Amino acid sequence: MSILSEIIKTVQERHEYLYELLVQHILLSLAAIVIITAIGLVTGIGILYNPKLRGPILGTVNFLYTIPSIAMFGLFIPLIGIGYVNALVVLIIYGLLPVIRNTYTGLNVVDPLLLDAAKGMGATPWQVFSRVRWPLAFPTIVSGFRTMVVMTIALAGLASFIGAGGLGQAIYRGINTNNSALILVGSISVALLALLADLAIGKIEKSLKKKSVTKGKSHVWLKYSGLFVIAAIALFMLFTKTGKSTGKEIVVATKPTAEQYILGEIISQLVENNTDIQVIRKFGIGGGTSNIHPAMLKGEIDIYPEYTGTAWLFVLKEPQIINPDSLYSALTKAYAEQFNLNWICRLGFNNTFTLALPETVAQENSIHTFSELAQKSNSFIFGAEFDFFEREDGFAGLNRIYPFNFKNKVELDINLKFQALENNTVEVINAFSTDSRIKQMNLRVLKDDKLFFPAYQAGIVIRNETLQEFPELNGILKGLEGLIDDSTMLQLNYEVEIEKKSPDEVAQTLLKSHRLIK
Amino acid sequence: MKQNIIDIQNVTKSYESGKPVLNTISLAITKGSFVTIIGPSGCGKTTLLRLINGMEDADSGQIKVLGKDLADWDKIQLRRSIGYAIQQGGLFPHLTIKENIGFVLSISGNEAVSIDKRVNSLAEIMSFDNRQLLSYPAELSGGQQQRAGVARALAANPEIILMDEPFGALDNITRRTLQKELKEMHQKLGITFVMVTHDLKEAFTLGTKVVIMNEGKIEQYDAPDNIREKPTNEWVKEFTME
Known part of the structure; x- marks a missing residue:
């Protein structure tokens, strides 16, 4: 076209x-x-x-x-x-x-x-x-x-x-x-x-x-x-x-990523279709959490989708908790006490760092987990962006848990990573687990079986005052709990980023298929 | 004896720099006369002119205009009753000739219809056609601009008209023509003119009386012929010979 x-x-x-x-x-x-x-x-x-x-x-x-x-x-x-x-x-x-x-x-x-x-x-x-x-x-x-x-x-x-x-x-x-x-x-x-x-x-x-x-x-x-x-x-x-603007209204914000736009639409449409509350969409706030979180505290934003790892490590600046469920319960408690903010529920998917390789290669070598990859790593070339090799929570830490022994390691620009994979310059890359290009290029996402990377499970954060003003929001938004697993989110991202559908269209289809809206 | 329409007595004026621009000057101007003021540059002739319509304030002395002390005049009213023309006409470039001529009438709050009437009758006297009236100053020649400036000064039917080197920037031929016109107008209308000039010939042709100034003082104030015949001192004799 x-x-x-x-x-x-x-x-x-x-x-x-x-x-x-x-x-x-x-x-x-x-x-x-x-x-x-x-x-x-x-x-x-x-x-x-x-x-x-x-x-x-x-x-x-x-x-x-x-x-x-x-x-x-x-x-x-x-x-x-x-x-x-x-x-x-x-x-x-x-x-x-x-x-x-x-x-x-x-x-x-x-x-x-x-x-x-x-x-x-x-x-x-x-x-x-x-x-x-x-x-x-x-x-x-x-x-x-x-x-x-x-x-x-x-x-x-x-x-x-x-x-x-x-x-x-x-x-x-x-x-x-x-x-x-x-x-x-x-x-x-x-x-x-x-x-x-x-x-x-x-x-x-x-x-x-x-x-x-x-x-x-x-x-x-x-x-x-x-x-x-x-x-x-x-x-x-x-x-x-x-x-x-004198009527009932709430502000829903998102960070500037396709995934967040979709989640923002899902939340907004769910609220609009089940209440008489008017939703003001402030999607794609520059700087993401660093600007949205202060605005939540000030009451300029009522609801936004956040990731548990970001909230725990970046907002609260607490040391890592390996178990995702323990992380979530510690997180909700800290948010309620320190910020008067509520985590309503987790949506089901985990958008974390992972390793990925072409599905065909994974099948041939029957690799499903990081540990299995580590065993066979001497026959693969690994590619990642520069800072992944630098960071303690990147390759260095990872290599301590999993004894990788790659044939070669290549430093790439983050935007050229997938391209390098496509023309076989590299065979394994690091990636975010819900990146639409994983689906586009038919890659297999490997399981972090020893839980090295922190969990970045998506959830909904709401201001306590908003919840008190509109208590019905709690029940309505809880309907999203566990609704979107990794492959569903990957699919939704794919539809928006690769198929060029609009986030509202994608959100609407999803909500309709679960009969959450008419 | 004719009444003094302007009466200046013992006026001194100095600027911040110290040396007086005008040094105990007295000057009585009778109604209907045409007084020209001439002298070397910096002699204070323009300051003297600007005292009359309150554009400059005297440090000491007394000035009477139209029989009333300057201190008792509302300055805005005073200036509206005196015609004022400056070098190059001082025409406003954003207004048409018509609007320029009607300016004083307009700021005094006259009806548009009466302004129109007056401007048209002045246009006839100054032989401006309709196209010229609707042009902007830049579209007219220097001479025409100057005539518009004179028409503007005449518009409010003032008894006195002050002119500060009105023909300064014109070529000789245009200048002589305008001088002739102005002289005829003076004789016909009986208005009192006070004109500052640096052109000796202009001062002596137009003036019924001439003021010769030097270094803040009036050297001689008399009819042109008297000055030529009986200059008060060597300096005047020298100066008028040029």
């Missing part, structure tokens, strides 16, 4: 999702643009008349402008958390520079002779400003405004990184689920939106100019009114948006 037809198919199949993202994107951008314009104009005019503030303010916004945007989004997470407000703050900080600078410069470079002439003819200070200074500065101010609008729309594409939605989510989701058509649709939409906005502002500016020729003095107000109309629309949309 050509990329073009894939794009068309993506748009056809997901137009509702894309439309939702588009609306989010426009809302976020518009809100930012309105606030930037207001602050920017006031500040720009302010520093014109307060030379003492000029240096510090221009210096500050200049400095903020040079901070990379991704870093800025990350910087604000500990301060204001993830989501809409954080995204808005970052967009505002970036947008301020062009508006403030152009407003100040535009107003400042007006020929003093003209200002003097106006004053000498009896114009009041306000008239000097509104009749002469402002209109002469207006083209410069508009060009700053245009720069800001285009930049804000483009930058809003990064907002999905911190769960604020928008078209960036399509790009981000496309990247995380290996779907290049979705990436392209997202990117092109953002670009088109920015381009259209730029064109529209240009058109409005031109028509204002024309009117000013024929209509005389009213043109100053026409110029203002353009800004007012935009402000009014944005504020109206903002209010209707916040007005809608």
